[in-house]
Amino acid sequence: MRLTEAIHLVGGGVWGGMGLSPGPDCNCYLVECGGAWVLVDTGSGVGASPAAIAAHIEAAGARTDGLTAILLTHMHGDHAGGAAHFARASGAAVYASGLTAEVLSRGDEEASAVAAAKNAGIYPADFRLQPLSGIAPMDDGEVLRFGDTTFTAIATPGHCNGHLSFVVSVAGRRDLIAGDAVFWRGRSLVQATADCDPAAMAASMVKLAGLPDIDGLFPGHGAFTISGAKRHFDEAASHARALRLPPGV
Numbered sequence: 001m002r003l004t005e006a007i008h009l010v011g012g013g014v015w016g017g018m019g020l021s022p023g024p025d026c027n028c029y030l031v032e033c034g035g036a037w038v039l040v041d042t043g044s045g046v047g048a049s050p051a052a053i054a055a056h057i058e059a060a061g062a063r064t065d066g067l068t069a070i071l072l073t074h075m076h077g078d079h080a081g082g083a084a085h086f087a088r089a090s091g092a093a094v095y096a097s098g099l100t101a102e103v104l105s106r107g108d109e110e111a112s113a114v115a116a117a118k119n120a121g122i123y124p125a126d127f128r129l130q131p132l133s134g135i136a137p138m139d140d141g142e143v144l145r146f147g148d149t150t151f152t153a154i155a156t157p158g159h160c161n162g163h164l165s166f167v168v169s170v171a172g173r174r175d176l177i178a179g180d181a182v183f184w185r186g187r188s189l190v191q192a193t194a195d196c197d198p199a200a201m202a203a204s205m206v207k208l209a210g211l212p213d214i215d216g217l218f219p220g221h222g223a224f225t226i227s228g229a230k231r232h233f234d235e236a237a238s239h240a241r242a243l244r245l246p247p248g249v
């Protein structure tokens with residue numbers, strides 16, 4: 001589903017998603033970069049989800065085995081559980097924060113909160129986080145270029161440690177793929193997990209509100225906006241500056 005000239009929505013499941021794929025998948029975005037294709041977040045890898053996401057990738061005009069790169073916002077299973085599948089299917093280079101890379105390399109279900117999510121019934125009991133080694137670590141402010149498009153990593157911890165958002169810049173547009181750092185109307189996603197840090201989340205929201213000239217906000221769950229992202233960042237930051245978190249998504 002094309003959202004902008006460059007950004008397609010190719011996954012989003014039953015857990016706060018758009019019903020594009022059947023599993024507990026985040027919103028997965030495919031970015032068309034003038035001949036290169038970059039997948040940002042891979043969904044859960046549960047059941048028929050990878051096949052459904054692959055079908056949306058092909059409907060966008062790309063091929064799963066033709067992906068250039070895979071970027072991961074964070075280590076949670078609904079965002080990164082399918083990473084090993086898509087990395088193997090495509091041979092694409094995978095990028096994430098150093099911490100996300102380390103946790104995924106050992107398929108660590110405790111650190112990635114997959115074990116907690118299974119206990120909560122969010123993921124099926126037989127779900128296994130497939131280890132994925134060789135992820136290239138990205139630091140805050142680091143820029144990758146694919147085709148005519150740049151991706152700038154923005155460290156946005158709080159929802160969990162090692163969380164990145166990505167500013168996607170091409171042809172005069174600047175969009176933020178935010179993962180679970182901030183949502184439409186500046187909403188938040190606080191979870192009762194060991195590394196969810198309200199103070200860090202608030203600081204990340206203030207940081208995002210300071211990004212210049214962002215057009216669209218494309219979060220990991222729920223609604224997105226094609227223009228006027230700053231209004232949503234400012235709403236989040238107004239709560240954060242008052243030492244509280246915005247309402248939940």
Ligand SMILES: [Zn+2]
Nearest residue numbers: 074076159180
């Ligand atoms: Zn998450």
